[in-house]
Each structure stands twice: as structure tokens, then as C-alpha cells.
Amino acid sequence: AQRVTQPEKLLSVFKGAPVELKCNYSYSGSPELFWYVQYSRQRLQLLLRHISRESIKGFTADLNKGETSFHLKKPFAQEEDSAMYYCALSVNRNTGGFKTIFGAGTRLFVKA
Amino acid sequence: GAGVSQTPSNKVTEKGKYVELRCDPISGHTALYWYRQSLGQGPEFLIYFQGTGAADDSGLPNDRFFAVRPEGSVSTLKIQRTERGDSAVYLCASSSTTGSPWAGELFFGEGSRLTVL
Numbered sequence: 744a745q746r747v748t749q750p751e752k753l754l755s756v757f758k759g760a761p762v763e764l765k766c767n768y769s770y771s772g773s774p775e776l777f778w779y780v781q782y783s784r785q786r787l788q789l790l791l792r793h794i795s796r797e798s799i800k801g802f803t804a805d806l807n808k809g810e811t812s813f814h815l816k817k818p819f820a821q822e823e824d825s826a827m828y829y830c831a832l833s834v835n836r837n838t839g840g841f842k843t844i845f846g847a848g849t850r851l852f853v854k855a
Numbered sequence: 856g857a858g859v860s861q862t863p864s865n866k867v868t869e870k871g872k873y874v875e876l877r878c879d880p881i882s883g884h885t886a887l888y889w890y891r892q893s894l895g896q897g898p899e900f901l902i903y904f905q906g907t908g909a910a911d912d913s914g915l916p917n918d919r920f921f922a923v924r925p926e927g928s929v930s931t932l933k934i935q936r937t938e939r940g941d942s943a944v945y946l947c948a949s950s951s952t953t954g955s956p957w958a959g960e961l962f963f964g965e966g967s968r969l970t971v972l
Contacts, residue, residue: 788963
């Protein structure tokens, strides 16, 4: 069965400190992984996807198939990074489209 | 607007009542998803539609929950004989399954907060 695990419910760091939000997944096929973010009073939105290997707002995430991990990192946290972060796994379906499952989320709090 | 729209934004009902939640996806998006988010949890998959048909309804918790998308656009999530445990935020998302590389991105609505008293 597919599963996404985010072990930390809350992560608190000081502004300027490095950040790493952990994500591990369980899936027997080839995974498509994403990070979604929800800022206060805003809707859930895509932050980045592993397939495009992009850096958004200074965040990066590397897929490690050996460790089945997709940790989100940023070298210098900013106060505006405070939000809920969800790791997500998408499974391509033979019937077309895909199914996306989410982890429980990690709340990042960046202190001034 | 061009985003995913959900109505109502808030719904308070009594135990045992019937509830309908509506989702209007982004125009042209063929895939539509319903998720449920309880306090302190991530979005929990309920059902997804590819066009008019339910491609995967494995997340619906029981037969009190049902969803339709008759014309391949607007979807309605229906909950019969509501229970207090149904209280949650119900999220709708849509996605384009075309394009290269594989699109994958879900566009979410703001959610419908359901409270069952």
C-alpha cells in the first residue's frame, strides 16, 4: 500500500537557520513526489515537484529511492516560510489520471 | 474566478441530516478529487473522477458518502445521515491530466467546513 510519513508535527527554527522537513514514502512503483504548502488563511498549493528538479522560494527536495525519502530543505529560513507543509505521493493509474495521497503535515515556525 | 470554487464555505448541521457539498473545478480540468481533512491531519483521499466516472472511490469511508459528476465538470459530495465524526474540512481539487511532462499538480479549493452537532 502507498503511504507518506512526515515524522515531525512541528518544526521551530530561527530566521536564517537551515531547515529540513522530513518525508518518507512507501510505494512499490516509480514514485512521483510533491511538496504542498498552506500559508495562513490561504488554500493548499503546490510548492515543488521532484520531476522538475526545481527550486522554489529557495526550497529544494531530492528524491532518494534507496532511503525512500523526499526531504524538503532550505539553507536559510525566512519568517514568511512559516506554514504547513505536506509531502505528497502520486500514483499513476492504469485507468487514467492519478491518485495523490498526503502525509499528515509538518508545521514550520520560523522565529525572528 | 479561474480557481476551484467550493460551496458552501461553512455548513453546520444536526446529526442525522443530509448534506451536499459542491465543487466547481478549473475549466478544462478532467480530473477532480475530494479529500477530507480533520484537525491536525493531512488531506485524506476520498474519491477521484476522471471525466464523469469515478475512477477510484476507495477512500469513501462508508455507504453514507457518495459523489457525482454528471457532466464532467461540477461535482457534488453527498453525505447521508450525518454523524459527529463527519465534521471536517472537505477539500476539492482539480487537475489536468494532459500535457508533457506529466502535469500532476492539484489545484485546491478553499474547502467546505462541515460541523455536525
